[in-house]
Amino acid sequence: MPRPRAVVPRGLALAVLAAMLVAGCGGPPPGPPDPFPPRPEVLDIERLEPCGLLSPQARAVFQVDEGRSGTAQLRGVTTRACGWGSLDTPFDYSVQLIPQDAAQAVGAAGTVLGSVEGYGTVRHTDREETFPLCEILVDVNEGQLLRIQVQTVERRRDNGAAYPIEQVCGQAELAAADAVRSARAATS
DSSP, rough: OEEEEEEEEOOHHHHHHHHHHHHTTOOOOOOOOOOOOOOSSSGGGGOOOGGGOOOOHHHHHHTTOOOOOEEETTTTEEEEEEHHHHSSSEEEEEEEEEOSGGGGGGSTEEEEEETOOOEEEEEEEEOOTOOOEEEEEEEEEEEEEEEEEEEESSOOOOSSSSOOHHHHHHHHHHHHHHHHHHHHHOOO
8 A cells, every 4th residue: 555645835845945045954053243354464483584574664663672571471382472661661561472362252241342454453451540551462363363462561650640541552552563564575
C-alpha cells in the first residue's frame, strides 16, 4: 500500500525557508560591530622597535632625550616600551607595544573613541587634578595596539595648578600621530 504524502501548505514552507535564511542556518552569531574604522594598513608590532617610534623631528619639538627602552609586564605578558623625558618641558612620553585588542578598552569609564592617521583609537585620562596622564591606544592590528602615554611631571609654574588635561592629550595626539607614521615607515 502506498504511503500517504504529507502536504505542507505553500505559505508555511516559504515562512520556514525565510526563517532559516534570516537565522543563518547554523552559522556563528554575529559578534559586536568593530568600533574602529578599517585600518589604512595592518602594522605588526613584532616588527617595530619602540624607541624608533618617535621621529627625530618629534623628539626635537617635544624637547626630549633619545629614549630609554625597557619591558613591562601587562597581565602576565612581557611588552616592549620606550620612554622619553625632558628637563625643559613638563611632559614625559612613552610608547608601548601591546599584544592586546584595543577594542577591549572601549566602554571603560572615561574612555573616548577617536582616530589618528586613519587608525581607530581609545583615549583614556587619569589623575586630572594632580599630574594628568593621557593615554591613547591605537588599533594597529588584530590583537595588537600601540599605547602612547603623555604625563605631566610637574605642576604649572605660574600658579601651581595641574596642567589642563586637554593640553596633555594634545601632546599625546601629536605623539601618537608621529608614532603611527614612524611605524608605517618601518614596516613598509
